[in-house]
Amino acid sequence: MSLAGKVALVTGAAQGLGKAFSEALLKRGAKVCVTDVKISQGEATVADFQRQYGSDKAMFIKCDVASADEFERTFKVLLDNFGHLDIVVNNAGILKEHDPIRTISVNLGGVMTGTNLAIKALSKEHGGRGGLIINIASVAGLTAQAYFGPAYTGTKFGVVGFTRCWAFNPHIEKMGLRFAVLCPSFTKTDILNSMDALYIDDAHKLVAQLGINPVSTVVDGFMELVDNEQCNGAVVTVTSKEGIVYHKQPLAPSKM
Numbered sequence: 548m549s550l551a552g553k554v555a556l557v558t559g560a561a562q563g564l565g566k567a568f569s570e571a572l573l574k575r576g577a578k579v580c581v582t583d584v585k586i587s588q589g590e591a592t593v594a595d596f597q598r599q600y601g602s603d604k605a606m607f608i609k610c611d612v613a614s615a616d617e618f619e620r621t622f623k624v625l626l627d628n629f630g631h632l633d634i635v636v637n638n639a640g641i642l643k644e645h646d647p648i649r650t651i652s653v654n655l656g657g658v659m660t661g662t663n664l665a666i667k668a669l670s671k672e673h674g675g676r677g678g679l680i681i682n683i684a685s686v687a688g689l690t691a692q693a694y695f696g697p698a699y700t701g702t703k704f705g706v707v708g709f710t711r712c713w714a715f716n717p718h719i720e721k722m723g724l725r726f727a728v729l730c731p732s733f734t735k736t737d738i739l740n741s742m743d744a745l746y747i748d749d750a751h752k753l754v755a756q757l758g759i760n761p762v763s764t765v766v767d768g769f770m771e772l773v774d775n776e777q778c779n780g781a782v783v784t785v786t787s788k789e790g791i792v793y794h795k796q797p798l799a800p801s802k803m
């Protein structure tokens with residue numbers, strides 16, 4: 548997919564995977580709006596991007612994805628600055644098993660709000676140019692792996708179901724939209740140092756046993772979804788054992 552002249556919004560992009568996805572898009576010529584709750588880190592990330600890729604190529608907007616008002620304002624400011632939008636990456640996520648309601652609000656509520664706003668901004672039916680919405684789930688969104696992340700796992704199953712449901716909408720074609728879900732397994736980001744899981748020692752043992760993806764492999768899986776313009780509703784896992792793998796839904800959706 549040619550990314551020159553394209554504009555992307557990435558949530559939770561001050562650090563970690565969101566920052567790496569943003570940089571991959573910038574390298575291919577897109578402009579990127581980095582959003583996050585962490586203001587100083589987000590601004591530092593964007594200052595670095597502007598130095599490397601040009602001052603007009605990146606901007607930062609503070610946005611808590613759990614706040615529908617802040618999220619709506621973010622889309623408005625982005626469109627006022629960049630003029631249009633082509634790609635939305637709902638990446639922000641937390642693993643805070645001791646706060647399941649916040650986990651739902653960020654991991655699932657944030658993805659739903661971001662997707663709904665993206666549909667409005669991108670859809671050809673609403674004056675947009677069409678485009679791509681990539682939602683970041685986890686392998687924990689396809690297979691319940693262990694007992695230490697039940698709330699996290701529930702939200703990530705939700706992200707997969709929510710995104711597939713939109714992708715199978717028969718009206719999508721006239722909207723010019725494409726949806727995809729990326730499901731990484733453990734990946735070397737800060738989140739692994741700050742995991743608030745149940746049975747935390749077991750969680751760390753599982754990480755040691757299963758191995759850790761380098762961020763670069765997850766970025767490859769992400770760019771696979773960006774570039775595979777034939778796929779709508781694709782769900783891709785990235786694991787240290789099997790690399791990048793496409794997953795079909797167990798049962799096909801009903802035809803109307």
Ligand SMILES: NC(=O)c1ccc[n+]([C@@H]2O[C@H](COP(=O)([O-])OP(=O)(O)OC[C@H]3O[C@@H](n4cnc5c(N)ncnc54)[C@H](O)[C@@H]3O)[C@@H](O)[C@H]2O)c1
Pocket residue numbers: 558559560561562563564565582583584585610611612613638639640641653683684685686730731732733734735736737738739
């Ligand atoms: N690292 C992994 O092992 C792994 C594996 C599978 C899936 N994921 C998913 O990848 C995504 C990115 O995670 P990461 O590993 O880069 O973690 P990270 O903690 O390094 O980055 C997450 C970013 O999201 C931001 N964020 C948190 N709450 C937010 C909110 N309410 N609004 C906006 N931004 C918010 C944080 O400030 C941070 O910058 C998450 O959805 C996570 O669930 C990560």
Ligand SMILES: CCCCC[C@H](O)/C=C/[C@H]1C=CC(=O)[C@@H]1CCCCCCC(=O)O
Pocket residue numbers: 640641642684685686687691692693694695696697699700731732733734738757786787788
């Ligand atoms: C922002 C939060 C980041 C969290 C990173 C990641 O999403 C963690 C997932 C674990 C959490 C609960 C589980 O069951 C998950 C265990 C999944 C382990 C499966 C690995 C399978 C494999 O790699 O073969």
